[in-house]
Amino acid sequence: MKRSILIITLLFVGFSFVNAQSISIGPQVAYVKTADAEKGVLMPAGAVRLNLGGIAIEGAVGYKTEEFFNGQIKATSYPIMATAMLKLLPLIHIEAGLGWYNTKIEYTGALQGIPSTTQKEVGYHAGAGVEVELGNLVLTGDFRYVKMGELKDLKNINDLKSDFIAIFGGLMFKL
Numbered sequence: 001m002k003r004s005i006l007i008i009t010l011l012f013v014g015f016s017f018v019n020a021q022s023i024s025i026g027p028q029v030a031y032v033k034t035a036d037a038e039k040g041v042l043m044p045a046g047a048v049r050l051n052l053g054g055i056a057i058e059g060a061v062g063y064k065t066e067e068f069f070n071g072q073i074k075a076t077s078y079p080i081m082a083t084a085m086l087k088l089l090p091l092i093h094i095e096a097g098l099g100w101y102n103t104k105i106e107y108t109g110a111l112q113g114i115p116s117t118t119q120k121e122v123g124y125h126a127g128a129g130v131e132v133e134l135g136n137l138v139l140t141g142d143f144r145y146v147k148m149g150e151l152k153d154l155k156n157i158n159d160l161k162s163d164f165i166a167i168f169g170g171l172m173f174k175l
Helices: 002-018
Strands: 021-034 041-052 055-062 064-068 073-087 092-107 117-134 137-147 164-174
Touching: 021 055, 021 064, 021 137, 041 064, 041 164, 055 092, 073 117, 092 137, 117 164
Parallel strands: none
Antiparallel strands: 021 041, 021 164, 041 055, 055 073, 064 073, 073 092, 092 117, 117 137, 137 164
8 A cells, every 4th residue: 555655645746846847928818706796707818827837826917897886886906916836646637826907997877977996906816726737738727715805985876795706727838
């Protein structure tokens, strides 16, 4: 039994070293559902992923627009995320990171006339994902929970929770 565990461990370690160092770049798309948003939205993004054996580092930039308070508040955000990934198995990893979120808030309908505001804040995320290599193509899938807090400074409205869940899919190209 110990010998089998040792052989399996060595195979995983060996696989990690064979694919040890590579850089990939490509598009991603995420389904995002923010806590107090009316509905989920798609968020296009671009990412660069540096694989260093059993760990990887990813940088991504996205764009999303969501509506709150019966469509009277529109929040447009440009998330910039940095994520560290620890490979548990050749295909599966866990991840955690930081994001910087520049969010523009605009008011319409009964709230029209209130000046738009821009907020900048840091958020944290954690999750898990898969990575399937097909030659020079890499298919990625990630599930992340993002902790952001609240959209603040909303005029005459209670603060809205802006934590969100994101399910990413991507196609990366190895360079």
